[in-house]
Amino acid sequence: MELTVGTIYDGKVTGITKFGAFVALPGGKSGMVHISEIANTYVEDIKQFLTEGQEVKVKLIAIDEQGRINLSIKKALPEKRPERSQRPRQTMPAPVRSTLQKTSDLSFEDKLKHFMQASESRISDSRAFGEKRSSRRRGR
Template sequence: MELAVGAIMDGKVTGITKFGAFVALPEGRSGLVHISEIAYSYVNEVSDHLHEGQEVKVKIIGIDQANRINLSIKQVEPPPQRAPRQGGGQRPGGGGGGRPPRQGGGRPMGFVHQAPKEPTDFEDKLKQFMQSSDSKLSELRYIEKKGGNRRGGGGRR
């Protein structure tokens, strides 16, 4: 099977890290599922959702210049539907406080929810760049942490 962006395939989890999980793919290849691509819910610990040897269905979401494969488990399925709010947002015992409903869909400030829209080339490239960058930084931090402190005992503060 051709390994191309958008392809969905079966794989097996071969390693768990703080920043994601490595998955073995067909043709002897492997890729990384970043912690942000494991589930639609917040993932604090990768090991709470995945374990080594587990069979998973993954989607290839990026292949960088070094032929590293970025994978997603959550993009295989559509996002879960949110339950509609009950009660119209009124406070108990006092009506709505005398205020008219907020404009902008009634969402708290700072939370932006966009309806899924047709991806554009720039947005796809930006998303792939950000995921690749996050992956590289996480990998470097992990390697640095694993290798110990190489700055010596008299480092700056």
């Protein structure tokens, strides 16, 4: 049987070492899953994740020039989509959103002018706040 990189195979764990696990593949070949390719979390002890004789799905990630087969269990896992939070996130502050909603009828130049004014206003506000904080520190 011809093994191809990127393919997922069913295998059986035949041995466990400190640095990885050996897996028997179809066709009588075997490969190694490095400790970093076992799980998506930190793996200190491989025996917490695998046992000898366990059936596993592995992805063939490389065959080196010496013919060694490198496998990955974590890359064979289905991708999990990040869960969306129930609370909607605000992508921009409310004053900026309201300004953008009001300016939808304006030309690009006018929108740019409004943006620059709002930006300069926010910068001056943050500078004033920083100066107030630093003057309080000096007065100690």
